Amino acid sequence: xxxxxxxxxxxxxxxxxxxxxxxxxxxxxxxxxxxxxxxxxxxxxxxxxxxxxxxxxxxxxxxxxxxxxxxxxxxxxxxxxxxxxxxxxxxxxxxxxxxxxxxxxxxxxxxxxxxxxxxxxxxxxxxxxxxxxxxxxxxxxxxxxxxxxxxxxxxxxxxxxxxxxxxxxxxxxxxxxxxxxxxxxxxxxxxxxxxxxxxxxxxxxxxxxxxxxxxxxxxxxxxxxxxxxxxxxxxxxxxxxxxxxxxxxxxxxxxxxxxxxxxxxxxxxxxxxxxxxxxxxxxxxxxxxxxxxxxxxxxxxxxxxxxxxxxxxxxxxxxxxxxxxxxxxxxxxxxxxxxxxxxxxxxxxxxxxxxxxxxxxxxxxxxxxxxxxxxxxxxxxxxxxxxxxxxxxxxxxxxxxxxxxxxxxxxxxxxxxxxxxxxxxxxxxxxxxxxxxxxxxxxxxxxxxxxxxx
Amino acid sequence: xxxxxxxxxxxxxxxxxxxxxxxxxxxxxxxxxxxxxxxxxxxxxxxxxxxxxxxxxxxxxxxxxxxxxxxxxxxxxxxxxxxxxxxxxxxxxxxxxxxxxxx
Numbered sequence: 001x002x003x004x005x006x007x008x009x010x011x012x013x014x015x016x017x018x019x020x021x022x023x024x025x026x027x028x029x030x031x032x033x034x035x036x037x038x039x040x041x042x043x044x045x046x047x048x049x050x051x052x053x054x055x056x057x058x059x060x061x062x063x064x065x066x067x068x069x070x071x072x073x074x075x076x077x078x079x080x081x082x083x084x085x086x087x088x089x090x091x092x093x094x095x096x097x098x099x100x101x102x103x104x105x106x107x108x109x110x111x112x113x114x115x116x117x118x119x120x121x122x123x124x125x126x127x128x129x130x131x132x133x134x135x136x137x138x139x140x141x142x143x144x145x146x147x148x149x150x151x152x153x154x155x156x157x158x159x160x161x162x163x164x165x166x167x168x169x170x171x172x173x174x175x176x177x178x179x180x181x182x183x184x185x186x187x188x189x190x191x192x193x194x195x196x197x198x199x200x201x202x203x204x205x206x207x208x209x210x211x212x213x214x215x216x217x218x219x220x221x222x223x224x225x226x227x228x229x230x231x232x233x234x235x236x237x238x239x240x241x242x243x244x245x246x247x248x249x250x251x252x253x254x255x256x257x258x259x260x261x262x263x264x265x266x267x268x269x270x271x272x273x274x275x276x277x278x279x280x281x282x283x284x285x286x287x288x289x290x291x292x293x294x295x296x297x298x299x300x301x302x303x304x305x306x307x308x309x310x311x312x313x314x315x316x317x318x319x320x321x322x323x324x325x326x327x328x329x330x331x332x333x334x335x336x337x338x339x340x341x342x343x344x345x346x347x348x349x350x351x352x353x354x355x356x357x358x359x360x361x362x363x364x365x366x367x368x369x370x371x372x373x374x375x376x377x378x379x380x381x382x383x384x385x386x387x388x389x390x391x392x393x394x395x396x397x398x399x400x401x402x403x404x405x406x407x408x409x410x411x412x413x414x415x416x417x418x419x420x421x422x423x424x425x426x427x428x429x430x431x432x433x434x435x436x437x438x439x440x441x442x443x444x445x446x447x448x449x450x451x452x453x454x
Numbered sequence: 455x456x457x458x459x460x461x462x463x464x465x466x467x468x469x470x471x472x473x474x475x476x477x478x479x480x481x482x483x484x485x486x487x488x489x490x491x492x493x494x495x496x497x498x499x500x501x502x503x504x505x506x507x508x509x510x511x512x513x514x515x516x517x518x519x520x521x522x523x524x525x526x527x528x529x530x531x532x533x534x535x536x537x538x539x540x541x542x543x544x545x546x547x548x549x550x551x552x553x554x555x556x557x
Contacts, residue, residue, distance in 0.1 A: 039471060134473070250470055364505060366548070380536070
């Protein structure tokens with residue numbers, strides 16, 4: 001048995017070489033799969049429903065993949081559409097696909113799989129104790145459900161259902177990256193340990209190459225091993241680079257949890273098959289006793305305005321530890337005076353990040369006694385509305401430019417602002433509000449498949 | 455005195471999801487990896503101290519085939535929270551670089 005899985009790139013919209021995809025097509029894969037999302041860029045995509053990468057970049061990649069699928073007549077599976085895999089993300093990707101189909105005059109059976117989780121469904125499950133926290137998890141209750149956009153991360157089952165229904169192209173909501181690559185080999189009866197370890201290896205495309213790149217790989221899944229080969233003939237994987245990829249963005253490289261079980265790579269053996277390809281054997285898969293679907297949620301925190309500036313005089317930036325608390329007291333008094341009972345002190349936040357003085361690591365900074373040449377200042381105002389955030393920022397930026405510095409007599413400007421006005425409205429800001437798993441009655445019940453003929 | 459950074463080809467930190475921070479230390483060669491495997495300069499106690507964590511919350515794994523050590527623990531600030539200054543968690547590894555390794 002040999003099942004060939006083509007992973008064209010790490011994420012739709014990141015790009016890949018057209019020549020690499022051409023080579024992939026020549027190798028006649030049984031499926032082309034790619035993910036289109038991640039939580040890595042933060043909670044904004046799920047909170048807002050907007051994709052991280054541009055429509056043009058996604059359209060370029062999707063066009064080449066749809067044409068490749070057309071040439072091969074094999075399934076094209078794309079998951080976590082629109083970065084977050086929310087329903088809006090799926091519809092956004094469907095819109096792009098339909099536009100391409102029109103432009104290229106191509107036809108296919110399209111499956112859309114939606115992963116948004118309705119509040120009523122989650123509340124019922126919460127009452128029945130079917131939602132369990134992962135470690136660590138933020139506080140979770142009905143209030144969090146009501147104020148969050150929540151998606152479930154699907155396994156292979158909803159994808160398999162779409163293939164049963166005759167789908168040529170699947171545009172799925174939030175999905176386990178690995179499930180996209182695993183579903184076809186699972187249906188063809190390959191060994192699950194090999195399937196899931198191979199899927200884990202190729203889910204970031206050519207990221208596991210010696211020189212990581214936005215490009216593609218082929219996984220060949222055979223009876224007692226799988227083999228990984230970059231599509232670009234100049235690119236290489238080595239036993240070390242493939243083994244090391246199990247570390248990437250995972251908390252434990254040996255035990256990787258999926259909805260239907262745990263991928264176990266601890267006893268895998270990595271062997272070079274050429275100077276640019278590797279075979280892997282000995283991977284295991286432990287089926288779960290209880291099927292779980294990871295939930296991801298994003299919640300509006302408020303609206304932000306930021307102010308960016310710099311300070312060159314050490315006498316000024318070394319005084320900030322003492323001056324800023326006093327300035328904040330003044331801000332609170334002034335805000336109370338201006339907005340009275342419309343805005344209480346616990347509804348807004350004024351935060352100074354001093355770059356050069358521990359902004360990146362905060363209280364974990366180990367180097368606290370050197371004096372930098374200059375300090376970057378990022379002031380972030382968070383408030384319940386954009387209007388309040390902007391108004392507070394105008395006050396804060398004005399006062400911050402004229403702080404009283406001990407030892408200096410008279411008025412000086414204490415921050416160099418590069419922009420006029422110095423305030424920049426940032427719009428809504430979000431937080432991740434859920435780190436839980438759901439125990440559904442069936443792997444399909446949380447996901448909604450729809451089909452159209454394009 | 456040798457530091458961890460001198461023995462590594464790559465040290466990185468990264469999100470493992472929005473709530474967990476993970477660190478990968480990739481060693482330059484077998485000898486360097488064997489040296490830290492033997493002398494164990496990175497311990498849960500040290501990580502707990504550097505990152506203000508509970509030892510019980512820390513995962514510490516030696517990956518022989520990848521010539522790598524991996525450590526993971528809950529993010530000190532969850533990704534995207536108003537006080538989070540490192541959305542990708544990518545710049546949190548520097549305190550590990552200067553850890554001393556004995557011969």
